[in-house]
Each structure stands twice: as C-alpha cells, then as structure tokens.
Amino acid sequence: MNENELSLLKEAEMAMEQAYVPYSHFRVGAALLHESGTIxxxxxxxxxxxxxxxxxERTALFxxxxxxxxxxxxSAIAVIGHTTEPITPCGVCRQVLVELCPPDMKVIMGNTKGKYAVMTVAELLPGAxxxxxxxxEEQE
Known part of the structure; x- marks a missing residue:
C-alpha cells in the first residue's frame, strides 16, 4: 500500500470513531478523496x-x-472496520459508488489489524x- 492509500485509510479510521451504532456496535468509517485533495x-x-x-461509504459520498x-x-475511497479480513462495501454502497464515482476509482478496503485490499469501483460491481x-430503446 502506498503512503496516500495508507493516509486515506487512517482518515477512515478516524471517521469510524464517530459512528452511531447503539444496536450492532459495529463501527465502520470511510474517507472519500476528492480530486482537489479535500477529504x-x-x-x-x-x-x-x-x-x-x-x-x-454513503455518508461520505452524500x-x-x-x-x-x-x-x-x-479519486479514491477508503473504508475500514473491526473485521477479520478487509471490510468490503455492501451491495447498496457498491451501486451508489457506480453512480457517483469513476469506474476506475480505487476502493481501499481495510481492517483495524492492518490487512487491506484495493479494487476499482468497476471490479466491485461488474455488470452494474x-x-x-x-x-x-429507439422506436421503430
């Protein structure tokens, strides 16, 4: 993982601390990088x-x-959670990513134990x- 991806994942981890999860107690954070550098x-x-x-993911995008x-x-989004393997966006989030992000945008998925994976938006939802x-259709 390069330094920019790691930095974005750290931003996602900070966001995770703000989660409101009184029922599941399952915190997830996301950090979305705009082309201007704004997170x-x-x-x-x-x-x-x-x-x-x-x-x-949808909270960050919206x-x-x-x-x-x-x-x-x-330019990229990072998502992190307290999971065994790197957390992945749910189906609804994948659909929203397809609508609002470039297909080749990186999705950096991690966990709090240091594991990570990187895919593109298009790879997350083929045939979207x-x-x-x-x-x-054109009328004949």
Missing part, C-alpha cells in the same frame, strides 16, 4: 427501525455531494445497473 469522512449511522440506517462536490470528481441502463 470527506463518513461513518455508519444506525436507526432503531434499521431501514433508515446509513453506511459509512456529504461530499451536499457540500458541492460533483459526481465523478472523486448504470444511468445508461435507463436509456429507452
């Missing part, structure tokens, strides 16, 4: 109804967009449903 942090936020719970970052303007999937 947007996110953590998972649970809710008693469970459905409204938001993952760390926060960035809410603060004016444009979709597609991100994208905005072009909504294009209507």
């Amino acid at each position: 947007y942090r996110g953590c998972n936020i649970e809710n008693a109804a469970y459905g409204p719970t938001n993952c760390a 926060s960035a967009i809410a603060q004016g970052a444009k979709p597609g303007s991100f 449903f994208t905005p072009t999937s909504l294009a209507k």
Whole structure:
C-alpha cells in the first residue's frame, strides 16, 4: 500500500470513531478523496427501525455531494472496520459508488489489524445497473 492509500485509510479510521451504532456496535468509517485533495469522512449511522440506517461509504459520498462536490470528481475511497479480513462495501454502497464515482476509482478496503485490499469501483460491481441502463430503446 502506498503512503496516500495508507493516509486515506487512517482518515477512515478516524471517521469510524464517530459512528452511531447503539444496536450492532459495529463501527465502520470511510474517507472519500476528492480530486482537489479535500477529504470527506463518513461513518455508519444506525436507526432503531434499521431501514433508515446509513453506511459509512454513503455518508461520505452524500456529504461530499451536499457540500458541492460533483459526481465523478472523486479519486479514491477508503473504508475500514473491526473485521477479520478487509471490510468490503455492501451491495447498496457498491451501486451508489457506480453512480457517483469513476469506474476506475480505487476502493481501499481495510481492517483495524492492518490487512487491506484495493479494487476499482468497476471490479466491485461488474455488470452494474448504470444511468445508461435507463436509456429507452429507439422506436421503430
């Protein structure tokens, strides 16, 4: 892992400390790197109804967009959790990553024990449903 990836993973670990997890006690942190160098942090936020719970990756992405970052303007995201192996984004987060990030953007996945893996957004969700999937067929 290079120094930039390690630094982003450390930012994600700091974000993990802000997690609101009174039910699962399973903290996850994310750090999203904008092309300008700005880092947007996110953590998972649970809710008693469970459905409204938001993952760390989506919190970081939605926060960035809410603060004016444009979709597609991100360089990398790191995600970390207290897991045996490097944590991976859930299916919903993978879909959101496909929508808001470049397909070749790095996704740095780690755990608090120092293990990590790096993939691209496209590798995380092959055959993704994208905005072009909504294009209507030409009428004959």
